[in-house]
Amino acid sequence: MTPERQVQVDLEAIRHNVRRIAQIVSPAQVMAVVKADGYGHGMIPVAQAALQAGANWLGVARVSQALTLREAGIEAPLLAWLHTPATDFAAAVEQDVDLGVSGWELDHIVAAAREQQRPARVHLKIDTGLGRNGSPAARWDSLVGEALEYQDEGLLRVVGLFSHLAVADEPQREETDAQLQRFREAVALAEDAGVDVEVRHLANTPAIFSRPDTHFDLVRAGVGIYGLSPFAGQTSEELGLRPAMTLKALVAHCKEVPAGQGVSYGLKYYTKEPSTLALVPLGYGDGVPRSGTGAPVRIAGGVYPVVGTIAMDQLVVDLGGRLPEGESVLGAEAVLFGAADDGDPSVDLWAAAAGTINYEIVTRVASSVERVYLNEQPTEDVQ
């Protein structure tokens, strides 16, 4: 039986996107970013597909996510960059999880390395302008100095230097130049102090496509490996990417209604003419944005708008007229979004309707919706 509701994830699309990015950034390496359960696609299957397609590294926000990847048997280099004093640094060191370090973490990590009698692997992070994690420029010198001392004691190895960009999705903005300049200075300072790293990394997906001068030794590719465009004015297809996620459900009810039929809570929509309404069993409880009214849904070959307020478990689509006598779309597939080249609505249209970005639409699809994987085995050769 077809599942009533499902997220279909095409792992061949993920592999295609990783290969595409690897080709663009070569000879730089690719870190596939699989935080937030692989942007909602499923962390482990995405990580495995990305590695099959030539990604060399995996990146996550939290150590707990990295440990889940290790438990799944994944041995690739793995970086986690968002910690709190409650983070299990000892487990990270034990499991060879590389740790991003902005400052305060260093002492915790060194304590974990002493406990594990094993050197930690760290990537020092400089804040070049994003204002989130990363050492302030004024503290960089001393952070590098402390890390080198611990390295000399055999307690850690400085494997990488990195930073994160704030506006690379708006390529005309000049702040990226300033961030790049500050990163170069921070790298030069560390290298002059005697740091000898494996990887310097700065680029996210938008910088992969728009700023070759940010690629360094490694790029951190998130949204692009899922086949989505980080740019407001460019589609996946224009970037040579294939969206991997399709969200769909079977129509739960189909009925003819007269003109003037009110629809859903608040009665914010009334049919203008006699019409047919299709009820789709997905709502904000499943991560479909409540603000997505007006977004497209594909049913039985046609594309129709969501009308009225999106509810917790369900939403209504107006098919815009009467179906031929005796016909119904009950049980038909209703596709909210998928790969546009198959005729499915794009994630970008849902993001526009909901006033958000494509990242949020895919990431928020709840785990209550079953993930079904297509092409689990590679169909093309890994280069």
Ligand SMILES: *Cc1c(COP(=O)(O)O)cnc(C)c1O
């Ligand atoms: C999420 C994240 C990325 C990936 O960003 P995309 O725009 O999705 O490619 C890269 N680096 C860091 C530090 C991140 O938090």
